[in-house]
Amino acid sequence: MNKKNILLTWFKYLCLIAVAIFIFNKGAYAEKTYVLARAPQLSPTILAKTWGPFVKRLSEITGRKIELKVYLHRSDFEKDIMGGKVDLFYANPGYLIAANRKHAYVPLIRSSQKKLKGIVVVRQDSVYKNIQDIKGQTIVFPSPKAFAASLLVRSNLKNLGVKFKSEYVKSHDDVYRSVVYRRFAAGGGVYRTFNRESANLKKNLRVLYETPGIQPHPLAAHPRVPKSVRQAIQSAVLAMADSAEDNKHLNKIKLRKPVKADFKRDYLPIQKMALEMYSYLL
Numbered sequence: 001m002n003k004k005n006i007l008l009t010w011f012k013y014l015c016l017i018a019v020a021i022f023i024f025n026k027g028a029y030a031e032k033t034y035v036l037a038r039a040p041q042l043s044p045t046i047l048a049k050t051w052g053p054f055v056k057r058l059s060e061i062t063g064r065k066i067e068l069k070v071y072l073h074r075s076d077f078e079k080d081i082m083g084g085k086v087d088l089f090y091a092n093p094g095y096l097i098a099a100n101r102k103h104a105y106v107p108l109i110r111s112s113q114k115k116l117k118g119i120v121v122v123r124q125d126s127v128y129k130n131i132q133d134i135k136g137q138t139i140v141f142p143s144p145k146a147f148a149a150s151l152l153v154r155s156n157l158k159n160l161g162v163k164f165k166s167e168y169v170k171s172h173d174d175v176y177r178s179v180v181y182r183r184f185a186a187g188g189g190v191y192r193t194f195n196r197e198s199a200n201l202k203k204n205l206r207v208l209y210e211t212p213g214i215q216p217h218p219l220a221a222h223p224r225v226p227k228s229v230r231q232a233i234q235s236a237v238l239a240m241a242d243s244a245e246d247n248k249h250l251n252k253i254k255l256r257k258p259v260k261a262d263f264k265r266d267y268l269p270i271q272k273m274a275l276e277m278y279s280y281l282l
Contacts, residue, residue, distance in 0.1 A: 033065045034225065039077055039091035039217075044070040054249040061236040064229055074145065081105070082281050088233075090219045090253075092116070092147035093267050097274040098281045099220065100263060107218035107261035108230055109237045111254065115213025118153035119194065121179055121205045122186045131162055131209040137185035138165040142172045146188075148211070149175070151277040153188040156211045173197070180204045192254075215266040219255070234260055 036055055038047050047070045055068040069086065071077040080086050081095060084103040089095070093116070099105040120139065122128050134157075141150040149172060157164065167184060169175055172193035179187040180201060186208065194202070219237070221230050237258050240246035250256060261267075267274075275282070 033067050034087040034229070035067050035069050035085075036088040036090070036219075037069045037071070037077060037080055037086040039089070039095065040071040040074050044072055050252045054253050054255075057240065057246060057249055058233065058236055061239060062229070062232040064232065078281060084222060087222050087225050088219065090217060092217050093214060093270060094147050094151065094274040094278050096218050096220050096263075097267055097271050098278040100267075101275065101282060104223045105220045106223065106230075107220050107263055107267065108234050109219045109255070109258050110261040110266065111216045111256050112259040113256040114216065116148050116152075116216045117191065117213045118148040118150075118156070118211040119189050119191060119207050120153060120157075120186050120209040121176065121189060121194065122208045123179060123182070124204050124206050126185070128186070128208055131157065131160065134164055134186055134208070135162055136164065138167055139186045139188060140167045140169055140175050140178050140184040141188040142170070142175050143168055146172075147277075148190045149188045149193075152211050152214070155273055155277060157209075176201060176205060214270050215261075217254075218261045218267070 038051050040047070048068065051068055051070070055066050059066045066088070069080075071080075077089075077091075078095075081089050081091070081099045082102055084099075088108075089099070089105070096105060096107055120131065120134070122134075128134055139153075139157075141153070143150060144166075145151065150168075154166070169178060172189050175187035175189055176194065176197055178184050191210075194205075194207075219233070221233070237250070237255070238260075240250055241258050250258060
């Protein structure tokens with residue numbers, strides 16, 4: 001075999017290898033599944049029902065395969081995001097800041113409608129007129145790790161110099177009822193859960209204090225998610241907001257009036273506080 005034929009043969013082999021690599025990479029790209037984890041604020045059944053249609057539509061618009069992951073236990077969700085195991089997640093700003101510190105997760109989208117606030121409620125007929133009156137009393141919270149209703153409230157009261165004792169129950173509903181039935185002087189919650197209570201229960205309570213507002217839960221991405229995919233997700237969510245039909249999905253998951261999120265602008269101002277709250281994760 002002469003030199004020309006040898007070179008031609010090698011050229012053919014190289015072409016075959018290049019084609020094989022292209023086909024392999026194309027297949028790998030097509031098969032890539034991005035896992036979107038949803039923090040377990042509600043039961044897995046409810047979250048799957050509300051978030052499933054949104055994730056399905058997001059997959060359709062972006063042309064990427066996105067899979068929803070819900071959790072029974074908060075600790076499992078925390079292990080996944082702090083281990084960098086999931087590509088995307090939706091959770092409170094504290095989790096974002098902790099995950100950003102550990103794995104450089106970045107926020108993509110957030111709601112622009114309302115800021116996140118924690119509240120302290122007391123009985124309508126209580127003697128407490130301002131938050132300073134609560135000093136030395138017991139405040140009940142839904143859990144030690146509930147972001148706005150517990151962590152945010154406790155952090156702000158500490159900064160205000162209000163010393164109090166903490167007790168914990170299983171849910172926001174339990175908090176409000178514990179205060180109504182005089183088991184505790186006050187309770188921590190959020191407007192969303194307070195407002196969904198019956199008129200009969202709410203008439204027996206009043207909001208004594210609310211924390212300063214912070215930007216709400218973001219949809220965040222791991223830095224391994226290609227920039228083009230992150231941009232496609234942002235564009236898809238913003239497009240859904242402009243469609244009457246698709247906007248229903250956003251309303252169901254409380255991602256109303258979405259805007260692009262920016263870590264420095266939206267969440268850096270609370271980084272110090274959040275890292276203190278979630279130091280157990282780092």
